[in-house]
Structure formats: structure tokens, C-alpha cells
Amino acid sequence: MASITVTTADGAQRRAETGTPVIDILKGAGGYNRQVLAAKVDGRIVDLSTQLSDDCSLAPVSVDSSEGLDVLRHSTAHLMAQAVKRLFPDVQVTIGPTIADGFYYDFKRDQPFTPEDLGKIEEVMREIIAANYPVRREEIPRAAAIDLFRSMGEHYKVEILEGIAEDVVSLYRQGEFVDLCRGPHVPSTGSIKAFKLTSIAGAYWRGDEHNEMLQRIYGTAWPSPKELDAYLKRIEEAKQRDHRRLGPALDLFSLHPIAPGSPFFHPKGTVVYNILVQYIRSLYGRYGYTEVITPLIFKTELWQTSGHYEAFRDDMFLMKVEEEEYGVKPMNCPGHCYLFATRKHSYRDLPVRYADFSRLHRFERSGTLAGLTRVRSMVQDDAHIYCTPAQLDSELDHFIAMTREVYGVFGFERIEVTLQTRPEKFLGRIELWDAAEAALRRVLEQAGYPVTVLPGEGAFYGPKIGFDFRDVLERSWTLATVQIDCAMPERFGLKYVTPEGTEAVPVMLHRAVLGSLERFIAILIEHTAGKLPLWLAPVQVRVLTLTERQDRYGREVTDAVRQAGFRAELDNRNEKLGLKIREAQLEKVPYMLVVGDKEAESGKVAPRSRSGETAEPSPLGAFIERLKQEAVPGKFF
Ligand SMILES: [Zn+2]
Ligand SMILES: [Zn+2]
Numbered sequence: 205m206a207s208i209t210v211t212t213a214d215g216a217q218r219r220a221e222t223g224t225p226v227i228d229i230l231k232g233a234g235g236y237n238r239q240v241l242a243a244k245v246d247g248r249i250v251d252l253s254t255q256l257s258d259d260c261s262l263a264p265v266s267v268d269s270s271e272g273l274d275v276l277r278h279s280t281a282h283l284m285a286q287a288v289k290r291l292f293p294d295v296q297v298t299i300g301p302t303i304a305d306g307f308y309y310d311f312k313r314d315q316p317f318t319p320e321d322l323g324k325i326e327e328v329m330r331e332i333i334a335a336n337y338p339v340r341r342e343e344i345p346r347a348a349a350i351d352l353f354r355s356m357g358e359h360y361k362v363e364i365l366e367g368i369a370e371d372v373v374s375l376y377r378q379g380e381f382v383d384l385c386r387g388p389h390v391p392s393t394g395s396i397k398a399f400k401l402t403s404i405a406g407a408y409w410r411g412d413e414h415n416e417m418l419q420r421i422y423g424t425a426w427p428s429p430k431e432l433d434a435y436l437k438r439i440e441e442a443k444q445r446d447h448r449r450l451g452p453a454l455d456l457f458s459l460h461p462i463a464p465g466s467p468f469f470h471p472k473g474t475v476v477y478n479i480l481v482q483y484i485r486s487l488y489g490r491y492g493y494t495e496v497i498t499p500l501i502f503k504t505e506l507w508q509t510s511g512h513y514e515a516f517r518d519d520m521f522l523m524k525v526e527e528e529e530y531g532v533k534p535m536n537c538p539g540h541c542y543l544f545a546t547r548k549h550s551y552r553d554l555p556v557r558y559a560d561f562s563r564l565h566r567f568e569r570s571g572t573l574a575g576l577t578r579v580r581s582m583v584q585d586d587a588h589i590y591c592t593p594a595q596l597d598s599e600l601d602h603f604i605a606m607t608r609e610v611y612g613v614f615g616f617e618r619i620e621v622t623l624q625t626r627p628e629k630f631l632g633r634i635e636l637w638d639a640a641e642a643a644l645r646r647v648l649e650q651a652g653y654p655v656t657v658l659p660g661e662g663a664f665y666g667p668k669i670g671f672d673f674r675d676v677l678e679r680s681w682t683l684a685t686v687q688i689d690c691a692m693p694e695r696f697g698l699k700y701v702t703p704e705g706t707e708a709v710p711v712m713l714h715r716a717v718l719g720s721l722e723r724f725i726a727i728l729i730e731h732t733a734g735k736l737p738l739w740l741a742p743v744q745v746r747v748l749t750l751t752e753r754q755d756r757y758g759r760e761v762t763d764a765v766r767q768a769g770f771r772a773e774l775d776n777r778n779e780k781l782g783l784k785i786r787e788a789q790l791e792k793v794p795y796m797l798v799v800g801d802k803e804a805e806s807g808k809v810a811p812r813s814r815s816g817e818t819a820e821p822s823p824l825g826a827f828i829e830r831l832k833q834e835a836v837p838g839k840f841f
Contacts, residue, residue, distance in 0.1 A: 208256060213263040220256065227252040227391070230264050239427070240264040241395060242275045242388045249275065251341055251388040267395075267427040274302050279339065279390040280329075280399045280425035281307040286381035287328035288421070291321075297383065298360040298409065298418060305435065306424035310407050312360065317419050322401040325421070329399065336394030337379040341387055349373050349384060356382075360409070398432035399425040402439075442677050447729040448575035454734050454791060456725075456742070457576065465573040465580035467722060472742035475771065479740055480721055481561055483837055484585045484610075491606050493559040493587055498539035500563065504529045509695055510538035511631055515664055519567050532565045537689075537714055540588040541696040544710075549700040554710060555591035555599055562586070576726035583721045589713040590698065593639075596711050600647040600686065603715050607671055607684040610717045613838040614728070618674040621653040622682070624661035631665050632690030640688035641667045665691040666714075675731040683724065686715040734792045735814065738835040745772040745831070746793045747809075748784045750800040752776075757804035761797060761824060768828045770835065789814050797827070 206222045212233040220229055226243040230236040230252070242249050242265040245256065249271055256262075265272045281300030288295055288311060300309030311317075344352075346365055352375075353361040361384050365373065376385045378393055390396065401423040409415035426432040443449075451457045456473030459465075469477055488495065504522065507513035512520075512534070521532040533539060540558045549556065563583050572578055591599050611619065623644055626637045644667055648655050655669075662668050671684040689712040692698075699707045718724040728736065738744055745765050749758040758776050765772035773793075775784050781798065788796050797809040808821040 209259045210256065211261040222257055223255045225252065226250065226254050226256060226262060229256070229262060233262075235262075235264045239266045239268065239272075241267050241272050241279075241390045244271075249388050251339075252391045253341065254388075273425075273427075275388055275390060276396065276427070277302040277307040277425045279393075280396055280423060281309045282339075282376065282378065282381070282383055282385070282389065283329050283332055283393060283396055283399075284325060284401065284421060284423055285309050285311075285383065286332055286378060287325045289381060290328050291324060296358055296360055299364075300383075303422075306402065306422060308420050308422045310409070310418040310420045312409075312416070312418050317404050317421060319404070322404070322421070326399075326401055332379065332393050333396055334394075335379065336392050338392045339376055339378045339389045341389070342375045342377060343372050344375060346371055346373050349375065352382075353384065396425060397427065398429045399423060400432060400436065438677055442679075442730070445677070445730040445733045446575075447577075447726040450729050450734045451576065451726070454729075454742075456729070459575070463581075464570055465568055465578070467576055467579060467581070473725070475742040476725060476736065476740055477721060480718065480724065481583075481585070483613075484718065485561075487606060487609070488559055491557075491602065492555075493557040495559045495561070496540070496543060498536060498543060498560060498562060499533070501530050501532055502539065504531050506538045506542060507531060510541065510692055511665065511695060512538065521565050521567055533562070534564055534566045536560045536562055536564070536584075536586050537588055537692060537712075538696075541692055541698060541712070544590055544698055545696055549590075549710070551592055551700055551702055554700060555589050555595055557587055557589045559585075559587040576722040579720070579722050582723070584716045585718045585721065586714075586716050589715065590693070590700075590710040591713070592700070592702075592708070593711055596643050596688070596713075597647055599713060600643065601651070603684075603686050603713070604647065604651050607717050610684070611671070611673065615838075616673040616683075619653070620656065620672045620674065620680065621648060622656045622658050622670045622672060623648065624658045624663075624668040624670065626662055626667060627660045627664060629664055630662075630690070632694070636690040637667065640690055644669050644686075644688065663687055665689050673727075675727065677730070681723075681727050683719045683727075684715075684717045685719070686713055688713055735794075736792065738794045738831070739837050741792070741794050742771065743773050743791070743793050744770045744835060745795045745797060746788045747772060747774045747776075747797045747799060748781060748788070749774075749776045750781055750798070752778065753801060754799045754804050758799050761799060761809055764824055765797075765828065765831070768831070770828075770831055785812065789816075795831075 207219050208222055210218045210220055210229050212218065212235060218229060218233060226245065227236065230240065230243060243252055244263045244265055246260045249265055265275065267273065267276055285297050285300055292313060296312040298310040298312065300307060346368060350362055350365045353365065364384065373384060374386060376383050376387060376389055401421055403422045405420045406417050407420040409418055424435060426435060455470050456476065457467045457469045459467055504513055516534060520534050523530050544556065561583055563581060565581050568578055568580050589599055625641055648669065666687045666689045668685055668687040670682040672680045672682050674680050693709045693712045698710055700710050702708050747758050747762045749755060755776050758774050762772045762774040785796060792814055794814055796812040798812060799809060803809055803821055807823060809824050809827050810821040811827055812818045
């Protein structure tokens with residue numbers, strides 16, 4: 205019998221008979237345990253039952269790897285579909301992919317699923333797990349698969365099959381259930397240890413609103429019940445912290461149908477917003493940025509030059525004025541390039557760093573809008589840098605230094621850096637791209653950041669680095685980004701005069717540290733659960749009187765705190781102190797100052813923090829000194 209050579213993860217080479225299943229080789233190599241759900245053959249993920257026919261490399265895929273989780277979750281989608289078919293035989297199945305942290309499956313059923321149905325489906329899923337059916341792959345001609353699914357009344361599967369080019373397709377069977385699928389899958393239904401069905405939603409077939417409405421059931425699956433519980437707790441915590449709930453509850457902002465995706469910032473939200481802008485502005489002097497103000501509405505000629513008209517037009521608000529087409533700017537860069545080109549530049553003027561807090565508008569589709577994280581109207585702490593090629597590395601270093609400083613101030617400690625490289629469709633010359641990517645790698649390496657490369661994920665005009673911050677709920681957010689532009693300077697004909705007196709094209713960088721302020725505020729609200737640090741809190745101090753007798757003293761205290769430059773409010777309502785404290789805590793006011801007769805007589809205040817810590821009454825002056833020390837960027841309590 206013919207034999208093959210298999211190289212296992214430890215580098216050892218093994219001879220095996222052609223047709224040996226991967227699980228046998230893994231077991232022989234000591235690379236198998238019950239955590240192993242699938243295997244990688246020459247980098248491709250396959251079932252454990254796959255029979256090897258050629259020389260190859262082989263590695264186990266464990267359930268706690270991202271690939272293993274994917275296999276587990278997709279297998280749980282099949283499990284759910286099997287249970288749904290057992291309970292509701294009239295249902296037609298469609299597709300069941302994995303998503304972040306879970307999976308869904310879309311079903312065609314005339315009657316809507318109810319939350320009670322989810323419990324019943326889970327029960328049947330547990331029965332199927334207990335039966336531990338082997339999950340078997342089978343390959344058959346496409347025409348035979350069409351006949352099979354047609355005979356089962358699964359018209360969506362028939363439609364999918366009719367759109368597939370391959371002559372042979374794969375099916376997966378477990379017990380009485382069969383699904384059309386590329387795989388891979390867990391070896392048996394008993395491999396699924398912990399799952400939960402989480403919600404029901406409507407979804408159009410193939411995501412097209414002209415098609416019929418299906419019912420989507422979402423679920424999640426984890427290697428163990430412990431990890432499932434931790435995840436469900438995180439979801440519950442995320443609900444509590446959801447900025448779409450907390451923002452309006454804290455009177456920071458609201459959204460209304462009169463302007464979809466365009467938030468109204470209330471007085472308190474505007475305080476937070478303006479302080480963020482002031483803070484970034486306060487760094488600009490030190491980091492050598494100059495602020496500019498550029499138009500909101502341009503003739504579309506501008507975006508024809510920049511290339512956005514072609515690539516981005518569908519996401520812009522366009523209008524006709526005096527027979528000419530105009531557009532509201534979705535980004536500042538083309539305006540900044542136009543501004544740069546209005547005067548001559550010498551190498552001595554570079555780098556030029558234009559910062560702009562201008563409002564931007566992007567036409568995000570109604571269905572995709574979400575709170576402050578996906579909006580149509582936003583402001584970025586945006587800037588564009590024009591420099592010589594020789595200045596590129598130091599400009600990137602400069603940006604990294606500012607990012608470090610800002611992240612330090614917000615206490616963002618867990619940072620992951622990504623490098624996004626040239627996509628398939630790109631503008632500009634390939635030499636520029638290669639040089640730009642090399643520069644980004646070089647400075648990141650020097651800065652000591654481990655880097656995850658995301659091949660092909662750069663913008664169409666240049667490669668990009670992103671500083672992803674991981675929040676308390678383990679969610680990753682890209683905030684600071686810098687991109688080297690390989691296209692726009694040439695398209696706008698930008699030039700500077702070199703020391704030799706010749707003309708050269710400057711290097712252009714796009715960069716932001718907070719990103720969109722709207723999104724940043726949403727992240728900050730969720731990360732802090734609304735307990736903004738003292739320097740950002742819209743109301744920093746609330747003075748609470750015990751009775752009407754302290755009315756006058758309460759006013760004096762509030763005034764004194766305001767005179768010292770802090771945001772203070774007086775609560776002198778004729779209510780019980782307990783209620784006043786509770787309300788201030790709900791509003792996440794950092795400090796309450798309780799004033800009764802004793803305090804009024806002695807000129808003192810009794811501070812109380814929003815987390816309930818109280819301190820001995822102290823002179824008002826001493827408390828104000830303490831505020832001055834604490835209410836600075838970077839301090840938390
Ligand atoms: Zn599948
Ligand atoms: Zn830009």
C-alpha cells in the first residue's frame with residue numbers, strides 16, 4: 205500500500221498509509237486530547253475524520269483557539285437547526301454562519317418563534333448532544349444534492365446549490381439531520397459542552413430587502429459552562445453600560461428621527477464634548493500642530509480630484525446648487541490638500557501639520573445607525589501632516605508619542621497595534637506603498653509594540669496603523685490611527701521646493717488620536733459605566749442641604765466652588781437627604797457636599813464620593829484644594 209509523509213506540529217515526520225484519518229496520526233503523535241475538535245492540514249482546517257492522501261503538515265485545532273471556537277460555534281448552529289427541524293418540521297433551513305462570540309441560523313417559518321420556543325429548542329439540543337451522534341461528511345454530485353434537498357422541501361438549499369459552480373458538494377449528517385456545508389465540524393454532537401440561544405430577529409433572505417423575511421435565531425457556544433457563564437455576565441454588564449441607555453439617562457445626548465444618526469448633545473454632554481476638544485487642543489501647541497477651519501460644503505470637483513467621488517460618492521450627501529453639484533464633506537483631507545496647494549512651500553516650512561475639528565457628514569444607511577458609534581454627523585480630532593520623505597519616521601514617532609500620552613491620560617492600558625497593508629484595489633504607485641509599509645513597520649518595532657498585520661486591509665489610498673484599546677468588557681476598539689497617503693499628494697499636484705531648488709511631492713499622513721468624538725464618548729461611557737473622571741464630569745460637585753436652614757450656606761458653598769473654576773450644582777429641594785444622595789449617585793456626580801447646621805456654623809463641608817466613601821467635615825478651602833489636585837487629565841478615583 206502507498207504511504208505518505210506527515211509533518212506534525214513538533215516538526216517530526218511520520219510515515220502513514222494513504223487514507224489514514226488525521227485523528228489517528230494526531231493520536232500517534234501525542235497531539236490529541238478531548239479539546240481537539242479539528243485539524244489543520246497544510247494550513248487548511250479539516251474534520252478529524254479527513255483521510256490524508258498526500259504528504260502534508262498536520263496540526264491539531266483546539267477548542268480554545270479562535271479557529272476551534274469557530275468550528276464549535278458553527279457546529280452548534282447545525283445542532284440548533286436539527287433541533288428546530290425536530291420541533292417544527294414545516295420549517296425550512298437556510299444558512300447558519302458564525303459571528304463574533306456566537307452564531308445564528310436563518311429559518312423560513314410562517315409563525316414567529318417566541319422566547320418560550322428558545323427554551324424548547326435548547327432542550328432538544330441537549331437531547332441531541334446526549335445522543336452523541338457522529339457528524340459525518342459526505343461528498344456527492346451537485347445534481348444529486350439538488351434532488352435530495354428538493355425531495356426534503358428545502359427550497360432555499362436548492363437555490364443555494366443552483367448558484368454553486370462546483371460539480372461536487374459536501375453534506376454533513378448527524379442523526380436524521382443533513383445540511384449542505386463546506387465544514388469542518390466537530391466529530392460528534394457530544395463535543396458541544398456549553399451553549400445558549402440568545403435572541404430572535406428578522407432577517408431578509410440573502411440580506412436583500414426585496415426578498416422574503418426569515419427568522420434569525422442567535423446563539424453562543426463556549427468550550428465550558430464556566431466560560432459560557434462569564435460571557436453571559438459580560439453581556440449583561442454590557443447592557444447595563446450601553447451608552448444608548450446611559451447617555452440619555454445621564455442627560456448627555458439624545459437621538460431623534462428628525463435627524464437620523466445625528467446626535468443632539470445636551471448641555472451636560474456638550475461639557476464633556478468641549479473638554480475633550482480643549483484637551484486635545486491643549487496638546488497641539490506642544491506637538492506642533494496648527495489649527496485650520498475649512499469649508500463644510502465643496503463643489504464635487506474637489507472629490508473628483510481626490511478620488512473620493514469615485515470611491516465614496518454613495519456615502520456622501522450631495523446637492524445641486526446654481527446648476528452645479530456640491531457635496532457635504534465626509535472627511536477633511538481633500539480640503540486640507542487644497543489649502544496646502546494655495547501657497548508655495550519650501551522644505552524649510554515642512555512639516556506642515558493642519559488640525560481640524562470640523563463637523564463631517566457621511567451617509568450611513570438607516571439600518572446601520574447605532575447610538576453614537578455609527579452616526580451620520582461627527583467630529584474627529586483630525587489632522588493631516590505634509591512632510592519630506594526624510595521626516596516620515598520622526599513624524600510617525602511624534603504621533604506615537606502623542607497617542608501614548610493621550611492613552612495614558614485616559615488610563616487605556618491594554619493596547620494592541622495593527623498594521624493594515626495594501627488592498628487589492630489601490631491608488632498610487634506600488635513603490636510608494638512598499639516604502640510606506642516599511643516605514644510603519646520600522647517605527648512600530650522601535651516603539652516596542654507587538655504588531656498584528658492585517659494583509660490587504662489598508663485604505664485604498666495608503667497603509668494604516670491602528671492602536672486598539674481593550675475595554676473592561678474585553679471589547680477591542682480602534683481609536684488612534686495613522687495612514688500614509690500614497691495617492692492624494694500626487695492627485696492634487698502638491699509640491700515643495702527641495703534644498704537643491706527642484707520640486708518634490710510631499711509625504712502626507714492622515715491621523716487622529718481619539719477618532720470620532722461621538723464614538724469616543726460612547727466608548728468612554730461604556731468603559732467607565734458613566735462614572736467619568738473628575739476632569740470630564742459634567743457636574744463635578746453637588747451641594748446637598750439637610751434642611752431649609754442651610755439654604756444660604758449651601759448657596760455660598762456652591763458659589764465658592766464655581767468661583768474656583770469647578771462645575772457645581774445646589775440641591776436645596778425640600779427632600780430627604782437619602783433621596784438627594786441616591787439621585788446624585790445615579791447621575792454619577794463625583795462629589796457630594798453635605799451641609800447641615802454644624803457645617804454652616806463652622807464653615808465646613810462633609811464630602812461624599814459617588815461610590816459612597818465619606819470623609820470628616822473639612823474646611824471648604826481644603827476641599828477646593830483637593831479638587832484642584834484631582835480634577836486634572838489623567839487622574840482617576
Ligand atoms: Zn456547517
Ligand atoms: Zn484624512
